[in-house]
Amino acid sequence: MIRILAVDDDAIILELLREILASAGYADIEVADSGARALEILNTARQPFDCFLLDIQMPQMDGIELCRRIRQFPQYARAPILMLTAMAEKSYIDRAFAAGASDYITKPFEVIELITRLRNAETIIEERRRALEHQVALMSARKESEIKDRALLTEPVSIPDIDGMIEYLAFENYLLQLSRGRQFMSSILAAKVANIAEIFERCSARSFRFFLTDIAEALAESMRGHAYLMAYRGSGLFTIACDRRDADALCADLKANLQVRLDEIMPVYDDTTPIPVAAVIGEPAAHRLFRAGGALAPLHEAIEAVEKKALRVVAGKRAGAAILPTVTGGAPRQRELTHVYW
Template sequence: MRILLVDDDPIFTELLLAHLGHQGLTDVETAASASAALQLADQARLPYECLLLDIQMQGMDGIELCAEMRRRDDYRNVPIIMITSGDPAQYMNNAFAAGATDFMQKPLNVPELIGRMNMAMMLVDSLKKERMSRETIREMVTRPSAHDQFDPSERFTFSEVSGMVDFFQLENRILRMQSGLYALSLFRIQVQDFGTLGRYSDRSEMQQLLHAMSTVITHSVNERNLLISYLGHGRFAICVLGRTPIVLPLLQLKLAENIEAVSDLIPDLGGRKVTLKVSALSSRRILSTQAALDLLEQEMQSVSVLADTELPRVEAIEENIFRKAKLLGERPRPLLLG
C-alpha cells in the first residue's frame, strides 16, 4: 500500500513511520505541509492508495487538503484518515463533510491505527473494482459475447454519484459518530426482478443500469446527509441523518418519476421495464449508532444469502447475443456451444 503522510510535526512523523514500518507498511512518503503534499501528488507516477492527514497545519489545513484531494479524479475514493490533537467534536463533522474516510485523535493508539489501516486496505480493493467499473461503462460492448455474463453479487461504487460510498465506508461513518441517539432514516431500495434482468443482460448493461439507478436514488432522496451503498443483487442500503423524516410512499412516487426522466440512460433490456421498491429497515426514527450498525449488518447478511445458484439458461444467453447483434446492425452468427 502506497501511503502519503502529511503532518508538520517532525517528531510525530518519525514515530509514526517507525510504527508503520514495524507492521510492514514501508512504502510511505511524507510531507510537512498541504502544499508539499499536493506537489507530491502531482509528481507521483501512480496515485497514493491511502492518505494520513493532520488537521491542524499552517496555511491550508488538513480538512482543506482533504477537500482538494477529493476534487481530483484519482483521489475521489482513496481512503483518507484525518488525525488531530484537538477536540474531535470541533473537527469531525467538517472532516467527514470534506470527504474523510476516518478520523483519529492524537496520541494515536498504534493497534487501533493498524486496524484502521487494514480497513483502508479493504477500501483500496473496493476502489480498484470501482475503477474497473468506470472503464467498463466508458467502453460499452462493441460485439456480442457469451463470456460477458453478469455476476449479481458484484458490488459497485460510482464516485461521481453524490453520497455513494462502499459498504465499509458506510459502516465506518456511523461507527465513528459519537455515542448516543440520532435521528436517522435507514431503508433499502431494491431493483425489482433483478435476477431476470441480469439473466437476459450482460455485465456492461447491468452496470449501466445500476449507475442510472444510483443517480435516480440520489436525486429522489435529495438530502444533504445522504449515504448510499450498493450491496449486490439489485439492493441499495440508504442512510439519511436528520430530523426530517423520509416519507417512503412519497419517495416511491419520486423514484418512478425520475426513472422515467432518465429512461434514455437505461440500456435496452429486451423491452423489460425497470422499477424500484423502497422499504424501511426500521420503523424507529431515533437509533443508537450500534442499533444502526446492527441493522446494516443484518441487511448485508440478507443480501449474501441471495446468491443465485441458478446458471443462466442457454436461451437467455442466446437471446441476449442476438439482440445485441441486431442493435449493432451486424448479421447474427450462430451460437456454438460445446
C-alpha cells in the same frame, strides 16, 4: 508492501507516524505538512501512493478539502483515505465521509487501532489488485463489452459522480465511527431493485453499470434538499444514512419522487428497450445507544426489511398481483414498466 502519504501540520505527529508505521512493516511512507504540499507531491510522484492518512485541522486547506481533491485524481478515486484527527464532532465525520474518506480515527489514537485499520486498508488494496488482474485476464480473451462477471451483480460497485454517494465499506465505517463517538442521531434505510437478477441477465456489463448509475441518480434526485450518505451494497440494494430528525421527511420524499425520477431517466437495455424496474423502499431504522447487535444492527435491520419486501414484490409479480402499496405514473411508454413499492 503499500505506499503511504501522511499529511499533518504537526511535525511531531508526522515523526511519530513514521516510527509507528515503520515498526509495523510500513516503511514506504512519505509525509507532507500541508494540503498544498501534499498535492505537489501527488502531481510529481513517479510512483503512485496506495493509501493516505490525513489530518483535518490544517491551515489554508483542511484535510476534508484535501480528501476531496485527492479523489479527483483518477488513480486515487478508490484509494483508502483514513482521516486521523482530533475532530470528533459528527459534523466533521459527516463532511469527511461525504468528501470521500474511507475511515476515520480520532486522536489521541491507540497504536494497535491504527495498525488494524491500515491492515484492513491493505487487504482492500490487495483484493482490488487481484480483481483487476482477473479483469485483465478476461479482457485478453474477450472484448470488454462481452465481459460480465457475476460479482458485478452481487458485490458492491463503485458509482462515481452521484451526490452523497460513497463506497459501501466507507458507509459501514461511518456508522462504526458514529458509534465509537457515541453519536446516535442517525437513521438508516434501504432501497432495492427487486428484479435486479433478471435485469442483470439481459444487460451487458457496460449497460448494467449505466443502469446502477441511473438508479443511484434517481434516488439522489428524489432526496434533493436533504443531508444524507448513500452506498451501493450489491444485488440492487442501496443503503442510506441521514439525521434521525429528518428521516421521516426524507423517506416521504423518496416515496413521492422516485417514480417520477425513474420515469424521467427511463433506463434502457443495450437495444434501447426500456428496463422494467420494480423498486422497493424500506422504512428508517434508528441508530440508538442501547441496542442489541452492535453498531451495525440498524443497518442490518434496514437491509433485512427491504429484502423481505423485495421478495414479496417478486412473488407478487410472478402471481400477477402487486401486494404492496405502489405509485405508478410517468410517460405512457414507461407507465407499466416502472413501479415503486413501500
